[in-house]
Amino acid sequence: MRHHQVFVYGTLMKQEANHHYLRHAHYRGPANTAPQYHLYSLGPYPVLCLNGKQRIHGEVYRVSQRQMHQLDQLEEYPHYYQRKQIPTPYGRAWIYYHRQTPTPSKPIPSGNWRAEQGRILQRFNGCLTDGWDSRE
Numbered sequence: 001m002r003h004h005q006v007f008v009y010g011t012l013m014k015q016e017a018n019h020h021y022l023r024h025a026h027y028r029g030p031a032n033t034a035p036q037y038h039l040y041s042l043g044p045y046p047v048l049c050l051n052g053k054q055r056i057h058g059e060v061y062r063v064s065q066r067q068m069h070q071l072d073q074l075e076e077y078p079h080y081y082q083r084k085q086i087p088t089p090y091g092r093a094w095i096y097y098h099r100q101t102p103t104p105s106k107p108i109p110s111g112n113w114r115a116e117q118g119r120i121l122q123r124f125n126g127c128l129t130d131g132w133d134s135r136e
Contacts, residue, residue, distance in 0.1 A: 004068045005093035007031060007086060009039070009058035010046040010113050012071070017044070021070055025061040028090040032057055032111075037097070039113065040105035046113040047105065048097045054111040060090045068094070 005028065011018040014027070038052030048056060063071065075081040081096040108116045 002065045003062050004065070005060055005062050005088070005091060006068070006071060007033070007058050007060050007088055007093040007095045009048060009056050009095075011044070013059050013114065016114075018074065021067070021074060022061050022063070025063045025067055028060040028062055028088075030057070031060045031088045031090070031093075033086060033095070037111070038101070039108040039111050040102060041108050041113065041116055042102060042105055046108060046116075047102050048095065049099075049101055050097055054109070057110075057112040057114075060088050060093050062090075071096075 006012075006025075008022070010016065012022055013019060033056040035053050035055045036051070037054050037056050038049045039054055039056055040047045040049065071077075072083075075083075075096045077083055077096065080098075082099060083094045083096045085092045086095050110116065
């Protein structure tokens, strides 16, 4: 069976809305890209664009050919998103991106969509408490 690796930076990450697409994938670990992208928020999800200067924070997964096909359908590849391979600490991985800056959108200067959304995982008395919005 052929496998791929994919770098995810938004709703496909652990404990996010679309992570169920990766429930049978092998989590390789956290990763940051080289500083050559822009990350924007469209509210419920982020969009990555090329030719920037940001490091993007995300996670790398090993997926089957079938899972890769499902991700392509979710991301509407090649119509909405494009993809390319990038180096990661775990080997080369696919990353989904937009060719043009989406409008309207909000830049995410940190390159970390979770931090922008106030969704950084916190520990409280030994229990993970995700989804807390620190802005409330």
